[in-house]
Amino acid sequence: MKTFQPQPGFVVQAYQFALDPNVTQEAALRSHCGAARAAYNWAVGWVTAAWWQRKAEESYGIPEAELTPWRPWSLPALRKTFNEVKKTDPRFADWWQENSKEAYNTGLANAAAAFDNYAKSNNGKRKGARMGMPRRKSKHHARLACRFTTGTIRVEPDRRHVTLPRLGTIRTHEKTRKLQRRIVNGTARVLSATVRHDRGRWFVSFQVEVKRETTKVARCDVTVGVDLGVKVLAVMADSAGEIRYIPNPAHYDSALKVIKRLSRRVCRRQGPDRRTGQKPSKRWLKANAERTRIHHRVANLRADALHKLTTTIGSEYGTVVMEDLNVAGMLKNRRLARRIADAGFGEIRRQLTYKSEWNRYRTVVASRWYPSSKTCSNCGAVKAKLPLHIRVFRCDGLDCGLVMDRDENAARNLAALAAACSTGTGVAGDLGTRVPKPRGADQKTRTTRQARKDPAGRAGGAKPTHSRTETRDLHQDTTTQLGLW
Template sequence: MGFLRSRTGTADPPPRRTGIHPNASAKTADRPVRILVVSRAVKRAFKYRFYPTDVQAAQLSRTFGCVRLVYNMALQARTEAWTRRQERIDYNATSAMLTGWKKTAELAFLNEVSCVPLQQALRHLQAAYTNFWARRAKHPMFKSKRRSRRAAEYTASAFRWRDGTLTLAKMTEPLSIVWSRPLPDGVSPSTVTVSQDAAGRWFVSLLCDDVITQTPATGMVGIDAGLDSLLTLSTGEKITNPRHERADRQRLARAQRDLARKQKGSANRAKARLKVARIQGRIADRRRDHLHKLTTRLVRETQAIVIEDLAVANMVKNHRLARAISDAAWRQFRTMLEYKAAWYGRDLIVVDRWFPSTRLCSACGALAERMPLGVREWTCPCGAVHDRDVNAARNILAAGLAVTACGDDVRPQRGTSRTGQSSAKQEDPRATKGIPVL
């Protein structure tokens, strides 16, 4: 168990590691030693909405289709080469294939769009295979016309950036972008990604070099994720779960019923599908906005953050809680914390998922036998009365301190549930040999 680093899209310098000095006293255990860093250079994407003209929309739609076709054809070629001849085809080979495809009469339309998004699709396929061979991901899958993301990536050679206007290759007019926030002063985008969501909205993402100013912060905080309260902090603060999906559940259900009654392939079905996508997009936007504000606040105010390693994919198999767990978006919350902690030079400590934070008494270290979900408050035999979530958050914080101070893996050892002790509370048996147990 160690410190996580975020994926910022570039080879950033390693994040600062702060922790407890081995000789620090218990009174200073909650004040990590900090090394001051003035700023940090990162790769940062700025996403904006834009409104294309009819000509631009047609050109981009054609580009999306060509990108999907080239990706699928390259994937098929690589799959057949391996299954038939046990041959691995790399990016250079698929790039040569693309040149040959453009010269055929059947695929001559590939020349009507910019070649850069097509080459980028082959690079994305190469990255997918690299992750597959490294056992970090499953085998690449074919892109679907209806279900896959509609996007195209342009490098610096395929767009023009002048005086705050963006013009893509094969286009004569710049994109009409709604600048909801300014770009960093004096920067130019290195990569531009154009996408369209299921609701028909157009977005452009500009990847730029940015400098994150390091702000001072102190202290550590443990976080327990839940459903009644989205987050419970070790300080006792509870952050309400906004339940964005529940707020629009009736509208969404009505729109989905209307969609189910429409005939497949009809224009009315396309309109009904668009209405459903807009409601779902509204839910996702509100959830993302709330998580961004929440994670930014936590990262700016706290030097070290301790969270649990939740197995969300397994938890959603509980069909009674799957909808609520998905609406809470714990995985998205952790992803945001990871890259923002790296940006601001904070420490993110992840406690093992098997650590019994809920059943462990934060006062005496006793481990309860059972703790059903319906029990929100419980009393330990030592006399301490615990709020379920606050107690879990305090135990998570204590486990994070153990990781920082002595490198404990905070995973219960074999037989932990029988002895009633957590790994954070265990002592070396050689140090306590001969001392009677009370």
């Protein structure tokens, strides 16, 4: 899809409003979201059919030149083919005219992005975990969402209604004065609108190009290091010597007792069962809606607290230093996963990153391998080990003897990292400082040599073992154009 580049002085941000559709409008919303899912499933099936056909033909010994040609997955190609088959395909012929073309374009665009991400991940051009092949979306589990980029997309002057293509004018649950006032003044332009169903409610999000005045930070020459945690959400240590502790609101833990009680109530009532065709009872729907409201409230409280925290940090300091935390790996710890997810480490970093363009402050991300907690903020000595249950840092240096809270020490090191990166002094916090690795841990993957032994147990010649990066490169050289088989 088209990527919008904001003009100088403009930023692209979102305005979200809850909707109050009537019965007819809600049915139309579900129809559009279902059309997007159907177009996505068609694109996945159309592209992968050629892949499996080629694999079957290769098993029969058919030469490469005679194999079924690859089917393109770009958005223009998918859109062109879909427009040709939608009038004759029995899956769409009877009802495709009931929805806006933007609904089908949403599904095709999502499919094109999914295939592109899969190809890049399979070829080593995409960071993160290896992605699998795109799969069909289930009717019962897929999130209902649809995006509109053309047509009548308007915020009504009464500030209580929005107009969308083919859906008409829908009443909003809250006033839209924040966006409508900017549109009237000529400081905002709506680019697209996305409707989605989340936690039992319908929402509309407008992607808007907004003229935003750059806000100067209060202390542009002060650097702050932000160390995130579970017991204390954030410990901030700035270059001026000020230390601030931000307690963790723990919204989910506060509501956990009520959620458990409501969950037991839902389980005791007759719920839906797709295997037997059993319909949920009215008492189950009522109890489930009450539980959903609690989850929705917790999510809103968390989002409000994180926005207030990041806005406060971004409006005060000129340089913000954060950690590159492996949140996905941290969530695998079953003892801390719930509290880590409730804290929202990744959301804090995301908000600080995009808000830096609004207030023009600098963000520095420390390396994931930088030992901020193990390094003494006073003398620079680095501990070999520092278990997580030890919350007080005690320096092992003979002439230091620093005793400090573990998180405060890490925040001080992060604050010093910004100056070390710019000056390259080699002191504690510099990326070039060499630290001991007692367990041999390193972010680099090396080529190792493993000694071979004969059946008698005598050491023989060395057998080279390829590193992960080398193995991936060798795999790319031996695979086909898409790296699939």
